[in-house]
Amino acid sequence: MPKTKTKTTATRTPRRAAKLASDIALLVHADPGPGGEPALEVGPVAGLELSPRQWAAAEGDLKVLVREELAPHDAETREAVLERLAASTVIGGGSSFELSASLYGIREVLRERLPRCEVSETQPAGLAVAEILAIDERSFWVNGWIHDQDGLGELTLVSPEGARVGLTASAYRYERPDVVQFYSALGGEPGRDHGFIAHITLPAPSRLASGWIAELRTSDGLELEIECPAVRRDPLAARATILGELGQHGTVGGRLATDHGRAALTGLQQRLVGEASVDSVDVYGEPSRSPVLSIVVPLYQRLDFIEHQLLQFSRDPEFAEVDLVYVLDSVEQADELAHKARELFGLYRLPFRVVTLTSGAGFAGANNLGVEVAAASRLLLLNSDVIPDRPGWTGAMAAFHDATEGIGALGPKLLYEDDTLQHAGMYFQRQPGSEVWENAHCFKGLHRDFPAANRARPMPAVTAACMMVDRDLYEEVGGLPLHYVQGDYEDSELCLRFAEAGRENWYLPAVELYHLEGQSYVPGVRRIPSEYNMWLHTSIWAERIERAMAEFDPHRVAGLEGEAGNG
Numbered sequence: 001m002p003k004t005k006t007k008t009t010a011t012r013t014p015r016r017a018a019k020l021a022s023d024i025a026l027l028v029h030a031d032p033g034p035g036g037e038p039a040l041e042v043g044p045v046a047g048l049e050l051s052p053r054q055w056a057a058a059e060g061d062l063k064v065l066v067r068e069e070l071a072p073h074d075a076e077t078r079e080a081v082l083e084r085l086a087a088s089t090v091i092g093g094g095s096s097f098e099l100s101a102s103l104y105g106i107r108e109v110l111r112e113r114l115p116r117c118e119v120s121e122t123q124p125a126g127l128a129v130a131e132i133l134a135i136d137e138r139s140f141w142v143n144g145w146i147h148d149q150d151g152l153g154e155l156t157l158v159s160p161e162g163a164r165v166g167l168t169a170s171a172y173r174y175e176r177p178d179v180v181q182f183y184s185a186l187g188g189e190p191g192r193d194h195g196f197i198a199h200i201t202l203p204a205p206s207r208l209a210s211g212w213i214a215e216l217r218t219s220d221g222l223e224l225e226i227e228c229p230a231v232r233r234d235p236l237a238a239r240a241t242i243l244g245e246l247g248q249h250g251t252v253g254g255r256l257a258t259d260h261g262r263a264a265l266t267g268l269q270q271r272l273v274g275e276a277s278v279d280s281v282d283v284y285g286e287p288s289r290s291p292v293l294s295i296v297v298p299l300y301q302r303l304d305f306i307e308h309q310l311l312q313f314s315r316d317p318e319f320a321e322v323d324l325v326y327v328l329d330s331v332e333q334a335d336e337l338a339h340k341a342r343e344l345f346g347l348y349r350l351p352f353r354v355v356t357l358t359s360g361a362g363f364a365g366a367n368n369l370g371v372e373v374a375a376a377s378r379l380l381l382l383n384s385d386v387i388p389d390r391p392g393w394t395g396a397m398a399a400f401h402d403a404t405e406g407i408g409a410l411g412p413k414l415l416y417e418d419d420t421l422q423h424a425g426m427y428f429q430r431q432p433g434s435e436v437w438e439n440a441h442c443f444k445g446l447h448r449d450f451p452a453a454n455r456a457r458p459m460p461a462v463t464a465a466c467m468m469v470d471r472d473l474y475e476e477v478g479g480l481p482l483h484y485v486q487g488d489y490e491d492s493e494l495c496l497r498f499a500e501a502g503r504e505n506w507y508l509p510a511v512e513l514y515h516l517e518g519q520s521y522v523p524g525v526r527r528i529p530s531e532y533n534m535w536l537h538t539s540i541w542a543e544r545i546e547r548a549m550a551e552f553d554p555h556r557v558a559g560l561e562g563e564a565g566n567g
Contacts, residue, residue: 001269002053003062004079005403011447015054016193020174022548023419029225033321035313035400038286043531045052050297053172054219055439064325064551066454068426071109071110073388075112075542078110078111078112079110079111079112079164081110082106082107082110082160082162082164082165083164084364085103085106085107085157085162085202085323086103086107086159086161086162086163086164086202086204087159087163087203087204091188092269093477094205097207097208100160100161100205100206100207100208100210103162104160104211105162105300106162106164106206107158107160107211108293109159110162111158113206113225114215114223114224114225115223115224115225116224116225116226117216117224117225117226119147119186121186121187121198122499123222124147124149124151124183124186124225124380125145125148125149125216125218125222125264126145126179126183126239126417127145127146127147127155127214127216127224127226128144128145128146128226129142129144129212129214129226129228129229130143130144130145130229131137131143131144131229131232131241131335132212132228132229132230132231132232133231133232133233133237133238133241133242133523134232134233134238135238135264135268135271136229136267137199137201137205137206137207138202138203138204138205138273138389139199139200139201139263139264139267140200140202140206140231140265141163141194141197141198141199141238141241141242141260141337142157142167142196142197142198142200142228143213143245144194144196144214145176145179145194145195145196146193146194146216146220147179147183147194148219149219149220150216150219150220153165153194153216153217153218153219154166154168154216154217155168155171155214155215155216156168156214156215156217157200157212157213157214157215157217157228158212158213158214158215159202159203159205159206159210159211159355160194160206160210161202161208161213163198163202163203163204163206165201165202167198167200168418169292170198170259171198172196172197172198172249172255172259172260173193173194173196173257174193174196174197174249175192175194175195175400176194176195179194179195180192180194187419188496195398197245197249197256197260197353198260199259199260199261199263202255208231208232209231209233210230211232211292211511212227212228212231213225213226213227214226214228216437219548230415235268235272235275236270236360238264238266238268238507239268239269239272239485242264242265242268243265243485243528243532244528245261246261246280246528246532247527247528247531251537252531252532252535253436253532253535253536255534255538257532258539259367261532262536262539265485265532266483269482269485270361270482270483272359272360272361272362272365272369273361273362273365273482275358275359276357276358276359276360276361276365276369277357277358277369278355278356278357278358278369278373279331279356279357279358280328280353280355280356281353281355281356281373282341282353283351283353283509284341284342284345284351284353284354284355285349285350285351285352286351287324287351287352287353287375288320288321288323290321290329291320291321291322291323291375291376291528292322292326292376292378292398293321293322293323293376293378293379293380293398294322294323294324294325294328294371294374294375294376294379294380294471295322295323295324295325295379295380295382295394295449296325296367296370296374296379296380296381296382297324297325297326297382297383297384298307298326298327298329298363298366298367298370298372298383298384299326299329299330299333299337299384300329300363300366300384301330301333302338302384302385303333303336303337304472305384305385305516306326306337306340306341306344306384307340307344308342308387309347309384309386309387310332310350310352311346311348312387312388313350313388314348314350316388316391316392316393316394317391318391318394318411319350319566320390321332321487322394323353323374323375323376324350324351324352324353325352325353325355325370325373326341326353326354326384327355327357327366327367327369327370328354328355328356328357329357329360329361329362329365329366330360330362331356331357331358332360332376333361334356337356338354338489340513341354347447352559353373355369355370355373357369357441362446362482362485362486362487363480363486363487363490363507364479364481364482364484364487364490366481367464367479367480368380368479368482370481371471371474371475371479373473376471377405377470377471377472378398378399378401378468378469378470378471379468379469379471380394380466380467380468380469380471381464381467381469381480382465382466383464383465383466385509385513385515385516385517386414386465386466386513386514386515386516387513387514387516388512388513388514388515389512390512391516392513393412393511393513393556396508396510396511397410397412397468397508397511398468399413400456400506400508401468401470402509404504404506406471406502406504407503407504407505407506407508408469408498408499408501408503408504408505409461409462409467409468409495409498409505409506410462410467410468410469410507410508411425411459411462411463411466411467411468411505411506411507411508412425412466412508412509412510412511412512412513413448413453413507413508413509413510413511413512413513414463414465414466414508414512414513414515415448415512415514415515415516416512416514416515417514417516419447419448420445420446420447421441421442421443421445421446421447421448421450421453422441422515422517423441423444423462423463423465423466423515424441424444424453424458424496424507424509425441425442425457425459425460425461425462425507425550426439426442426459426461426462426463426492427442427459427460427547427549427552427554428440428442428461428492428549430461431555432471435538435539436535437534437537437538437541437545438536438540439461439489439492439534439536440554441463441555442507442554442561443558448512452454452557452558454509456506456507456508456509456510457506457507457557458504458505458506458507458550459505459506459507460492460495460499460505460545460549460552460553461491461492461495461496461505462491462493462495462505462506462507462564463492464480464491464494465515465517466492466513466515467491471500473498473501473503474553476501477494477498477499477500477501478498480493480494480495481493481494482537483536484533485529485532485533486529486530486533488526488529488530488533488534489533489534489536489537492537493537493541495545496541499548500544501543523535
């Protein structure tokens with residue numbers, strides 16, 4: 001459609017400006033244009049309807065409209081127009097970098113510029129933004145500091161598109177010794193709690209890396225602004241930064257986590273999983289066409305584990321009817337795994353499939369994507385560092401699973417290399433003085449022959465390091481949850497979901513496997529993620545856990561006697 005220009009001669013009154021603002025706020029509608037693309041529509045005053053490709057060509061005309069009809073009005077009117085425009089950056093459910101750039105240009109024409117913040121003895125008010133991290137296209141994590149002599153300054157962030165977010169009441173405030181020291185050197189009272197951290201959400205997507213502004217209005221009416229650093233968009237780096245800040249500010253489950261951290265980290269987890277999909281499925285050998293069991297094994301970093309598993313699996317006749325699915329979560333190792341998989345199939349002749357993802361999805365995401373590829377109606381989630389003690393274990397688990405009415409998840413006995421117990425079912429406990437429930441393993445560290453560990457019994461939870469479950473049930477409760485970070489507490493939440501659905505989770509000691517446990521991670525790096533996951537797990541499931549532990553007494557279980565076997 002050819003470009004048209006509209007001349008207007010109406011008086012520039014606030015009502016006229018509001019009408020233009022209303023028209024321009026209709027920039028976008030979801031109806032497809034002539035070519036099947038979402039169209040951009042500038043309202044009847046401008047008379048323009050453009051495809052995204054044509055938008056750049058019309059940008060100049062829109063700027064003329066803005067300069068001639070809106071720029072002459074007062075700051076309050078222009079700010080209102082910018083807010084309307086900033087909320088209109090969605091195109092057919094998606095977002096447009098080009099539209100964000102156009103709105104940034106409009107903002108620069110309309111916005112009221114404030115004096116730049118320059119701290120001095122005569123003007124001590126100060127403001128700094130150290131970092132802006134993108135959670136997704138609409139939400140961001142920001143940290144910095146603010147100084148107002150009376151401590152009552154108003155802080156506002158302005159997006160490149162013109163959206164304004166006030167942080168005065170919502171930001172988490174904390175003491176910054178470095179800022180205190182700086183202001184002490186200037187003389188006067190340095191104040192406290194200069195630092196601020198906040199998770200903010202915009203009314204519409206913001207795609208530009210630069211162009212953010214922070215504004216400060218002091219208690220005595222002074223108004224200042226600064227330019228903010230460019231937005232960082234790496235989700236893994238953002239997650240690490242946020243977890244680090246939660247760990248630095250008291251307990252991981254404090255107000256920072258409650259008011260800001262939980263929403264930000266959940267958004268990042270959803271983004272990481274949402275960006276990951278199945279890139280390829282490579283088949284080695286001829287898997288069974290009607291498998292009785294699909295085993296899903298996520299792979300992360302330690303690719304050497306696959307050889308130990310395949311050696312043991314290849315000696316088990318039951319694996320002729322097993323659909324073995326490896327899911328590579330550390331996608332940078334795709335070529336290495338392809339080379340290793342060809343070698344190992346040639347050596348052991350056991351059929352298996354390798355699912356390569358487009359990007360890392362984490363423990364829960366990798367398992368859920370593997371389940372989508374799985375061929376059988378019965379699932380077994382298995383860690384790559386779990387090795388069976390002897391053949392026949394899958395059949396024994398399947399027989400118990402099928403014979404147990406109302407079963408949820410089924411977990412076997414897991415052992416350390418020295419034949420002590422790593423897993424004999426899980427329950428929940430609270431340390432003295434703590435309100436947070438943590439996962440606890442029955443009889444952990446005792447010998448595998450400990451009598452009480454050799455009775456099959458219902459348990460509050462079992463580990464997903466080796467967990468059998470009906471596929472329909474798994475999908476009915478939504479699979480492994482995605483809001484935990486770095487592989488903790490997904491399995492206990494899954495078991496609690498089964499309990500909510502009226503199922504019982506069972507421990508089966510007759511099946512024994514070795515679990516090398518946590519060797520894909522550097523020691524110490526999981527402390528803060530584990531503390532966060534523990535707090536989040538409690539925040540969501542405290543009531544259900546209370547009911548479960550009212551019915552399960554670990555001391556009574558430990559006192560049970562019985563013969564070794566499956567009871």
